[in-house]
Amino acid sequence: MKLLLLAAVLPLAAAYNSFPSFLSSSRRSAPWKSGAKVSTNMFLTRRPGTPSTALFAEQLGGGGPPTPRGNDGDDNNDDGNGDDNPLSSLQRWFKSPEAAEDIKTYTLSLFVALTIRFFLVEPRYIPSLSMYPTFEVGDQLAVEKITKRIRPPRRGEVVVFNPPQAFRDMVFDSPSDSSKKAKEALIKRVVATEGDVVVVKNGNLFINNEQQDESYRAEKAFYDFGPVTVPPGQLLVLGDNRNHSLDGHIWGFLPKENIIGRAVYLYWPPWRFGNDGLN
Structure with missing residues (x-):
């Protein structure tokens, strides 16, 4: 597939x-x-x-x-x-x-x-380092849109989504700026789904009291977070570059309906072709 x-x-x-x-x-x-x-x-x-x-x-x-x-x-x-x-x-x-x-x-x-x-499926361009080292600025990847119609997102998957209202309220100075940027998609990794209890402590991520394997991240987080429980119909998404990402630990949870698709392959540049770090 x-x-x-x-x-x-x-x-x-x-x-x-x-x-x-x-x-x-x-x-x-x-x-x-x-x-x-x-x-x-x-x-x-x-x-x-x-x-x-x-x-x-x-x-x-x-x-x-x-x-x-x-x-x-x-x-x-x-x-x-x-x-x-x-x-x-x-x-x-x-x-x-x-x-x-x-x-x-x-x-x-x-x-x-x-x-x-x-x-x-559609192509997407990476504009920032919030997902480094999985993605670098200028990388282009394939985002498939079929899976979201079949099942909900899973932990570890990298998703592209429309920014939630909480993000727009935090980032943009006026409603007009917010509406202009409403369709500018973001890309993050799903770390927790509905019902999960999330804690970030001493730089490590814990889901339901179990420490998670975060070999994909750039470094340990410099912040503590939680405990919080992910509400129904919501997700918690974080950037792989934990300390340089405006993500769910700042603006909260992501509604599932905001998801555009799931990143499945990096196809440009060709020497980095593949799906390393993508579940």
Whole structure:
């Protein structure tokens, strides 16, 4: 399952972000192709009853029948065939079989990319050192969204979530700032689930009176915390970089409904590829 999700997310960032520009460039190029075809046919296609040399002379102004002019004698008047009109070229391209096929392909690609991103897996970027050493600034990881629909989060899992109201009230100076940042996701590790009794003492984490293995953390915590009991429907999340993380020991518990997904693989940079430290 994890390998399937990883295979889906690797091309996702490039496909999803580059699609509009790709579509745009394709549409721009199509009229050019149409114009090029018209110009090529103008010089290389022999008209019925007209020798090819006469055709070259006619087009280059060296002989042949004179080009009809408008009543005002303007040499730049359009001959009425619309070949030099960009709008006409664009309209012809949209009516062509190639355009219909391209539009179908781009639409299907966009639909697949959006479906994967919103319902299955999405890429995420690490902006801070709060999860060091598991993640470093600039790391990119795959976040899957299926598990949260099947079961609740478990201890040790790294989750991406929307910040709770308590976090926004603490960090932002005004309601307007809070609303602007409401969708900026955070990433932390689940250390306790509903019903767990949590204590941090002498830098060590205890859950239900049992000391936890925290080999993933940067160092022991410099603070004491608890005892607290995690309420129903809530989680306690902490950063692996205990002393440099604005997390649950400061702003409290995280509602389960705020969770976006579970981090499953780090895919960038490639030399750190894998799921070390992720449950």
